[in-house]
Amino acid sequence: xxxxxxxxxxxxxxxxxxxxxxxxxxxxxxxxxxxxxxxxxxxxxxxxxxxxxxxxxxxxxxxxxxxxxxxxxxxxxxxxxxxxxxxxxxxxxx
Numbered sequence: 001x002x003x004x005x006x007x008x009x010x011x012x013x014x015x016x017x018x019x020x021x022x023x024x025x026x027x028x029x030x031x032x033x034x035x036x037x038x039x040x041x042x043x044x045x046x047x048x049x050x051x052x053x054x055x056x057x058x059x060x061x062x063x064x065x066x067x068x069x070x071x072x073x074x075x076x077x078x079x080x081x082x083x084x085x086x087x088x089x090x091x092x093x094x
Contacts, residue, residue, distance in 0.1 A: 024091040030064040
């Protein structure tokens with residue numbers, strides 16, 4: 001009800017809804033924006049030594065076919081620890 005007490009997380013790039021993480025990406029080459037969804041139980045890989053999750057994903061831009069690489073590490077609560085994106089930018093909806 002009162003959302004002004006909640007701290008805004010600058011690392012809320014991935015929107016979590018149920019068992020899915022959503023992200024919006026913009027291609028550096030042509031500027032095309034597209035969305036992706038990642039299933040927590042399928043797309044994310046568990047690092048059993050640390051208890052973290054990670055993903056190494058490669059997207060192909062639907063317009064110019066350039067490669068966009070996404071590397072992200074999440075903690076055990078699916079909160080983003082680190083992010084690297086090559087060939088694109090993250091589009092925040094906030």
